[in-house]
Amino acid sequence: MVLGNLKTKYMTRNDCYTANRKITPKGIMVHSTATPGVMAGSWFSRWNKSFKAGEINRQVCVHAFLDDKEIWQYLPWNHRGWHAGGAANNTHIGFEICEPSGFSYSGGANMVGYDVKKNESYFRAAWQNAINLCVYLCKEYCLTEKDIIGHAEGHRQGIASNHADPLHWFPRHGESMDTFRAAVKKALEGNQKPSPSTSQKLYRVQIGAYSVKANAEAQLERAKKAGFSDAFIKYD
Template identity: 50%
Template sequence: MNLQKLILTKNACYKAGKTITPKGIMVHSTGASNPWLKRYVGPDDGLLGKNQYNNHWNQDKPGGKQVCVHAFIGKLEDGSIATYQTLPWNYRGWHCGSGWKGSGNNSHISFEICEDNLTDRSYFKKVFNEAVDLCVYLCKLYGLNESNIICHSEGYKLGIASNHADVMHWFPRHGETMDSFRNAVKERLQVEEKKEEKEETKEKKYYRVQIGAYSVKANAEAQLVKAKKAGFTDAYIK
């Protein structure tokens, strides 16, 4: 994952400063054929490129709307894929509607995947994998798992988000679903867990202390009995 940070400090959502205890992750996509991060994230940090229209979301109400997410995934100026964190992860975002229809704002971290024309499989695979990596990162950060991940359209069916189709208007075009996305997150979490277990094993060091040396074996055996009675159950004679 290529994780960068540019907090949208001028956005009214950030300035509201309300925080949440993240209980899940909601996946969105932008609904516009524009894969460039600079469309939504700004100003240019040397990687994004300049937004000549200055219509990014680092303003009070982008396009007159109360809207803001925690991150965007899309293209940098050089064409590579990156993730930009745009709100502190524990801030309340404005990403899935207002009022009771948008109650997911109070519980879910949100990110938008920048859509292209929805037909470029190469681009899709890259942002799909980047989104999986982001979810793995957030799951580890907040003690979540793949079952805590939904998309906007699933949020609508659960009654916590407004009626949007994303991302199920896009994923199936390339043979993916939210279930396959969650499975990919699960698999990577398992890989990460195994790596961490191996690292912990490598870091463990063991020290041995000799408590006696005897020329008569019976004396050594008697000392071994004493040691085990004292609680050193793994004591042995060599």
């Protein structure tokens, strides 16, 4: 599977990248940014900095950001990210869904002034990009929709810090992590190629059986002249 809107630009200045710790991905964690209006490509300049050098006040880095148009990969997928605030960093690929502009936050995860109708088209496009990325990663690392969780779910499982995302946002558009996983499952099943044994039944036609090879060859020649170019002799 190829993601046509996937762009790669590693945050080589970030301490997470230079730590160069690797993981075997066992799952995917979905985040959302809680930073209205900052799109995927803008996070490079924000986070491609060193905490050790005093260039940034956070030790954080995710594998990718996405919005309604693009997916930007900022860490190798098998690189240990700093996104979960817990043990999920050792097992999960993490990506952030960027949130649209036009609202603010108050009291933690409370979205003030968020216009669902106005932002529906943005949400649907970003939602689809997130599904596409998960399908891509599932195929790459032999995962299923069951291996996908949100940050809030990770906290409930004891493997991530106490964040509400993306469950403070998805329900406003009638979605949840369950419906997200269902959409990924549907996409995975739709992309599967049926095996030869189940895709099509073949009915074979035999036009003769001969004890003398010359007679079989003569019949084969007649069949080919009649237009059956794929005819052949099988010897039992």
